[in-house]
Amino acid sequence: MLEPEALDRLERGKNLLAFSAGIDSTALYHLLKAEKIPFDIALVNYKTRGQSDEEQAYAEKLAALDRKRAFTLVQPLSGGDFERQARSVRYAFFEKLMEEHGYDNLITAHQLDDLLEWGLMQLCKGCGVAEFVGMQPVEKRRHYTLVRPLLFTPKQRLLSYLKEHAIRYFIDESNIDTRFRRNRFRQEAAAFLMRECSDGIARSFRYMLEDKGALLPEPAILFRHHALTLLTRPFEDTQAIRQIDRVLKENGYILSKAQKDEILEKKSVVVGGKWVVELESERIWIAPRREAMMPKPFKERCRVAKIPKKVRPYLFETDGLDALLSFFSS
Structure with missing residues (x-):
């Protein structure tokens, strides 16, 4: 059995x-x-x-x-x-x-x-x-x-x-x-x-x-820092939402049908009050939701690097900005 x-x-x-x-x-x-x-x-x-x-x-x-x-x-x-x-x-x-x-x-x-x-x-x-x-x-x-x-x-x-x-x-x-x-x-x-x-x-x-297994390829992970994941966005929305679902499931969070629809519609979403999902034209950001008072120099570096606002508090909390900027520059 x-x-x-x-x-x-x-x-x-x-x-x-x-x-x-x-x-x-x-x-x-x-x-x-x-x-x-x-x-x-x-x-x-x-x-x-x-x-x-x-x-x-x-x-x-x-x-x-x-x-x-x-x-x-x-x-x-x-x-x-x-x-x-x-x-x-x-x-x-x-x-x-x-x-x-x-x-x-x-x-x-x-x-x-x-x-x-x-x-x-x-x-x-x-x-x-x-x-x-x-x-x-x-x-x-x-x-x-x-x-x-x-x-x-x-x-x-x-x-x-x-x-x-x-x-x-x-x-x-x-x-x-x-x-x-x-x-x-x-x-x-x-x-x-x-x-x-x-x-x-x-x-x-x-x-x-x-x-x-044949239909659902592994997510194309560009960068990871603790629980933050940056993916290459697939061309089709169906594949994009499946990859988001897969990453969140690995982190113990199960998306509902309504949440999947909301992500595709709004592109920038906090799901379940716990996870930030940012759906850009070429990339997908997934990170735990955090709130933080960030200094102006930090926010300016994030703005120049075009890091979504909802993702920035987690990067600040985990000291991940330097690693991310190093990845962008490589």
């Missing part, structure tokens, strides 16, 4: 598993253990369900029995857009652990049903192959590698594995709540397709992943 590419990566690094005690991550925990892959676990307790504390206790006990480290974060959430909030909290926690404890790989339990659900949602918004196949088994992030060993495995096989080995797991009732759009796709479309033709779906996604 585990992807050879993913296993190869996990054998060559320090690994952290994103764990929830649900079907997918519990099956992955035991499959990795059977393969003798070393890893620790991390779990976020959002306090949204009565069994959240029980899941946390189960995770901690399981890790202790296998002499693994278990990192837990209790973070109650409320208000709208729970899924986006939860993802933001979850990945901020994981990335902090990766940095503090020197993990190389973050393992997640995304599986074939997830891949199909994502693709169907993108299809209904309007997408190409690059967007339809939104995940792959091994993806490089800026400071770590994201690994999905189960990506082409149907959820039903994972459930059968747990039952066959009498392994305890939990069911998150929010995953069947049809108030969430993704759950409606899961129950009304993806479930039927996976039940009828999961093998063909897995083959199709493998083929499309190959096509995606």
Whole structure:
């Protein structure tokens, strides 16, 4: 069930598993253990369900029995857009652990049903192959590698594995709540397709992943300084936005369709209050959003070099202007 590419990566690094005690991550925990892959676990307790504390206790006990480290974060959430909030909290926690404890790989339990659900949602918004196949088994992030060993495995096989080995797991009732759009796709479309033709779906996604690699070239990076990236702008807007999306994804930020449209329309945008994107005729600037009181000589040097105003505070904060001007002059 585990992807050879993913296993190869996990054998060559320090690994952290994103764990929830649900079907997918519990099956992955035991499959990795059977393969003798070393890893620790991390779990976020959002306090949204009565069994959240029980899941946390189960995770901690399981890790202790296998002499693994278990990192837990209790973070109650409320208000709208729970899924986006939860993802933001979850990945901020994981990335902090990766940095503090020197993990190389973050393992997640995304599986074939997830891949199909994502693709169907993108299809209904309007997408190409690059967007339809939104995940792959091994993806490089800026400071770590994201690994999905189960990506082409149907959820039903994972459930059968747990039952066959009498392994305890939990069911998150929010995953069947049809108030969430993704759950409606899961129950009304993806479930039927996976039940009828999961093998063909897995083959199709493998083929499309190959096509995606051919259609989506690596971003042409001109200059990098910490989290600032300067790209050569592709001629076509579609390719430009895909390269922006790819760079931001490497930095842990996922663009929405509305944000992509806004970038193409306005050219100079702050997305999510976090990232500056400047779309020029020949270059693309991507940098964390910062605010800073900059001295006049610094601002004048930036003006002469035609550095976008929204990018300048990050260069000032990170002392990157000299390196950038040296690149321009080379």
